Amino acid sequence: MDCEMLLTDRLAPAFGAVAGGPVDPVVRRSQHADFQSDAALALARRLGRPPREIAAAVRDRADLADLCSSVQVSGPGFLNLTLSDAALAEMVGGLAGDPRLGVPAVARPETVVVDYSAPNVAKEMHVGHLRSTVIGDAVARLLEWSGHRVVRANHLGDWGTPFGMLIEHLVDLGEAEAADDLSMGDLDAFYAAARAKFDADAGFRDRARLRVVALQGGDPDTRRLWRLLVDLSEHYFLTVYDLLDVTLTDRDFRGESSYNDLLPEVVADLDRLGLLRDSAGAACVFPPGSVGRDGEPLPLIVRKSDGGYGYPATDLAAIRQRTGELGATRLVYVVGLPQRRHFEMVFAAAGQAGWLTAPARAEHVGFGSILGADGRMLRSRAGGTVKLQALLDEAVARATELTRTRNPALGAAEAAEVGRAVGIGAIKYADLANDRHRDHVLDWERMLSLDGNTAPYLQYAYSRIRSIFRKAGVTVRPDAPVPLAEPAERALALELLGFAPVVAEVERGLEFHQLAGYLFRLATTFNAFYERCPVLRAEQPVRDGRLLLADLTARVLRQGLELLGIRTPERM
RNA sequence: GCGCCCGUAGCUCAGCGGAUAGAGCAGGGGACUUCUAAUCCCAAGGCCGCAGGUUCGAAUCCUGCCGGGCGCACCA
Numbered sequence: 001m002d003c004e005m006l007l008t009d010r011l012a013p014a015f016g017a018v019a020g021g022p023v024d025p026v027v028r029r030s031q032h033a034d035f036q037s038d039a040a041l042a043l044a045r046r047l048g049r050p051p052r053e054i055a056a057a058v059r060d061r062a063d064l065a066d067l068c069s070s071v072q073v074s075g076p077g078f079l080n081l082t083l084s085d086a087a088l089a090e091m092v093g094g095l096a097g098d099p100r101l102g103v104p105a106v107a108r109p110e111t112v113v114v115d116y117s118a119p120n121v122a123k124e125m126h127v128g129h130l131r132s133t134v135i136g137d138a139v140a141r142l143l144e145w146s147g148h149r150v151v152r153a154n155h156l157g158d159w160g161t162p163f164g165m166l167i168e169h170l171v172d173l174g175e176a177e178a179a180d181d182l183s184m185g186d187l188d189a190f191y192a193a194a195r196a197k198f199d200a201d202a203g204f205r206d207r208a209r210l211r212v213v214a215l216q217g218g219d220p221d222t223r224r225l226w227r228l229l230v231d232l233s234e235h236y237f238l239t240v241y242d243l244l245d246v247t248l249t250d251r252d253f254r255g256e257s258s259y260n261d262l263l264p265e266v267v268a269d270l271d272r273l274g275l276l277r278d279s280a281g282a283a284c285v286f287p288p289g290s291v292g293r294d295g296e297p298l299p300l301i302v303r304k305s306d307g308g309y310g311y312p313a314t315d316l317a318a319i320r321q322r323t324g325e326l327g328a329t330r331l332v333y334v335v336g337l338p339q340r341r342h343f344e345m346v347f348a349a350a351g352q353a354g355w356l357t358a359p360a361r362a363e364h365v366g367f368g369s370i371l372g373a374d375g376r377m378l379r380s381r382a383g384g385t386v387k388l389q390a391l392l393d394e395a396v397a398r399a400t401e402l403t404r405t406r407n408p409a410l411g412a413a414e415a416a417e418v419g420r421a422v423g424i425g426a427i428k429y430a431d432l433a434n435d436r437h438r439d440h441v442l443d444w445e446r447m448l449s450l451d452g453n454t455a456p457y458l459q460y461a462y463s464r465i466r467s468i469f470r471k472a473g474v475t476v477r478p479d480a481p482v483p484l485a486e487p488a489e490r491a492l493a494l495e496l497l498g499f500a501p502v503v504a505e506v507e508r509g510l511e512f513h514q515l516a517g518y519l520f521r522l523a524t525t526f527n528a529f530y531e532r533c534p535v536l537r538a539e540q541p542v543r544d545g546r547l548l549l550a551d552l553t554a555r556v557l558r559q560g561l562e563l564l565g566i567r568t569p570e571r572m
Numbered sequence: 573g574c575g576c577c578c579g580u581a582g583c584u585c586a587g588c589g590g591a592u593a594g595a596g597c598a599g600g601g602g603a604c605u606u607c608u609a610a611u612c613c614c615a616a617g618g619c620c621g622c623a624g625g626u627u628c629g630a631a632u633c634c635u636g637c638c639g640g641g642c643g644c645a646c647c648a
Contacts, residue, residue, distance in 0.1 A: 031591085038590060044628075051628085075591045076628080120648080157648065256648085282646050291574070293644050304646040311648050338642055340576060368577070369641080406610060422610090434585065437577060439641070441584070450610060452596040453585085460610050468607050517586065520595085531603095531612045550607095572610070 002102055002500035003091055004028070004035065007067065007081060011037055014062035018054055019043055033070070033080035034494055040077040051077025083494070089482040092493045096478040096548055101556055102500040105147035113151045113322045114140045116334035117241075117248060120157035121233040121255075122166050122194075124187045125240050126385040127442070128336075131367045134428045134565065135436060136334035137246045138512050139365065142563050143332075146507055151326060154248055155318070158230050158255035162194075164212035167225045168204060169194035175228065182232040185239070185389065230255065243392050245424055245565055259317040263309045266317045267302055275352055281305030285312075287348035290341060300345045315346045319362065320355040329360045332510070337366035337437065365510050368439035392424060398448045399423030399456075407572060414571065421567035423448070425455030432564050433516035453520045455566050458557055461523040463572040464530060465554040468547070470570075472536050476551040480544035488529040492549050495525045499556050503563075512564060519560045526553045 001009070004027050011025035023039055030036035040055035047054060055073040064071055069084035083091075095102050116136020119125045125133075136152075144150040169190070170178045181190055197204045214222040234253055241248045267283060270276045275285050277299075284299035292298040300312045322328045333343055343364040350356035400419025403410065410418065430447045433454075434440055450456040469475070484490045502518040505511075535546040558568045 026590095036591090041590060041629080078591070118648095160648070162647095279645075284645080291644085293574070295574070299645055301646045306646080308646085310646060314648090336642095337577060339648095341643065344576095366577085371641095402610080407608075409608095435578095438585085439578075443584075446584070446597070449597080454596090454610095456610060457596095460608085464608060464611085471607060513586080517595090524595090527611060528613090530607080534607065536607050572608080 001104075002504070003083075003497045004501050007035055007037075007064075010064050010067065011039075011058065011062050011079075014058045015039055015043075017061055018057045019047060027081075029498070030078075030080060032074060032078070033072070033082045035081040035083075036074075037079040037081065040079065044077065055079050085484045085490075088484060088490070088493055088497075091497055092482045092549075092552070093479070095496060095552055096476070101552075101559055102497070103146075103503045104500070109147050109149060110330050111149045111151065111326060111328040112143050112330040112332060113153050113326065113328045114143070114332045114334065115153045115155050115318075116140070116332075117237075117246075118155040118157065118335075119233075119237055121230050122162075122182075122187050122191050123157075123233075124185070125237065125388040127370050127388060127391060128385065130388055130391070130427070131370065131431055131436070131440065132334050132336070133241075133244065133246055133248075134431050135365065135367060135512065136332075137248070137565050138432060138563060139332055139334060139510055140247060141565060142503070142507060142510075142512075145563060146503075148330075151322075151328065152248055152252040153254045153318075153322075154252045156230075156234075156253050156255040158233075159257040159260070161212050162191075163215055163226060163229070164208035164210070165194045165198040165204070166191070166229055167211050167215070167222060168207045169197060170225055170229060172197075175225075179228070179232060182229075183235070185236045187233060187236060188387075240389060240392070243389075243396075243420075243424070244428075245567060247565070254318075256311070256314050259314045259321070262317040262321065263303075263313050266313060266320060267309075269320075270302060270316075270349075270353060273353055275349070276302070285345075285349040285352070287345045287352065289348065290345050298341075298345065300349050312342070312346055312349075315342075316350055316353070316355070319346070319350040320353075323355055323360045331356075331360070331362035332365055333362065334365045334367075337368055340364060340366055363510075365436070367436040371439050371441045372443075392427065394444075395423035395427050395448060396420050397423070399426065399450070402448075402450060403572065410571065418569045418572055421569045422450065422456050422459060422572070425459060425561075425566040426450060428564065428566055429455035429458075429516065432512040433520075435511065435513050453516075455561075456572075458519055458523045458561060459566075459568055460572055461526050461530075462554055462557045462561075462568045463570060465526070465550045465557075466570045468535055468550055474547065476547055477544050478548070480548045481541050482548060483542045483545035485542075486529075486533055488525075488532045489546070489549060492525050492529045492553065495522050496549070496552050496556060498522070499560065515560060515563065519557060519564075522553060522556060522560075526550075 007027045008025050015023035015025050026038040027035055040051045043054050044051040052073050055077045059071045059073060059079060067083060067087045068081050070082040072080045074080045114136055117133040119129050140150050140152050198208055211222060215226055238250060270285060276283050279299050282301045282305045283303040284301050286297045286299055290298040301310045302313045304310055322331055347356060347362045356362055396419055399422035400416055403415045403418045426447055431440060482493055484493060498518055502515055506515045533546055535550055538546055561568050
């Protein structure tokens, strides 16, 4: 149980007795004390008593003697809570012996599907894929660490009419030649060439159309060529994931095509349930609550008028399979905000069909666009989309250069490793540190300046701590007494207790900027401690105690950054 | 037209019913014979888009405007 919950538990009965019913004590961190409870204010009207009087009554009843050195009524009716040094030391000491740093594993593990990244076969990943990949990976890491069974689903765009022209282009080039081109990772050029031929050459166009039919019909040779395209693309995606430090593997690809066989059943089920209606030749579900431009109910087109299936069909099939066969109870879709309505409709339709019923639920974890420094959608100098690989390479190059100048003592290999951790970390952190609902301005100068609230700031704090231990050749004594005499020590101890509540909060809302904000605060608090409180030169037992605080800080930073998918180099 | 997201310091952002609205960056002033100065400390910087309303209390909730972005039937 974390500190805030403990205080809440102690205050709740007192509030209950004073109010004559259950009351949430509303405990939070305070500028005026360690914690504060705001509940008395809200209670004043209901009870017809002055809030300060209520707060005083609660203070007199609450069983806080073993936790707090001071409980004071303050201002209009706040209860200011100051932890006793003994209680604070004990709680921090408890963290030291806990590999999970105070964060409990979930009591009821669920099967959670996290749907994220989803690049398109034969297209390069661009910045548009960055947020889904980075945020989704953080979701998967966090829920897994919390104790859930996480299924990563990389909903690859591996199906559709463009594959006719892509396969024909592959045939034209020759398989060996095409494989060479594609293994270089220049998928966009391949796609553009196919597209150009398709636009210019009527004969090619016809072949492409026939090829689509052959692909859908399961023609073995066509399927083999298609598979080749998919394999080559997957190989490329995996190299990007590796560079990005993303946990997606080859086992997580769940291409759209893998749902093909289920689609007729999905349509048949919907029909049997009476949910399907024909509209202009298309088979549609009309989930309640969504209206279009004309004010009429908006259809979810499950089967197009030409008999083909749209992606709503695939999404419905996926939900059916995930809640059914996989037994998932939480479906997380990490997809851009523009698709919000689409998911509303799909979730509503799946609910009507009985494929998404309690306790199973789905949530769209949406995010805004990535903008350039000019505040507009990010474009390359040439005006095209910015390739993800190029972005990452530049971040790594800049960070490596910076590392070399900052710390010439590092060898070339280590500088390269640190540069990678810092460059990639900077990009991921810049994304995760902002409220994901907002558009995210990606400014090279700021992001890679590596100052302020950035990954390198946190990484640097970590490496400083590791440096202390390396220099002294010591290890922590987990039972060392926690020193609290210095304000900087006390502030750090208190901040360390904040990890569990913030993880719990992020697990609920998947708002990772809250975790980033916490880690930044922790690093800031540590840096202030580092300035004022010498560790190795301190007298015992303070020295061991400061080592303990430093080590705990390092562990929380490492664990927190790991949840965000960011590395922590031992040296910088 | 309808719906969604967003308007907070010069810039990038926290805060989303409670005490004097907080950080970072940029700009100003300080601190390295002392565990890495990728650091720290100090000062400065705000009609919280506008107008109403609810409330003991509103940046936060409600309504209406204004501004920016996105979406609204067979592309995913």
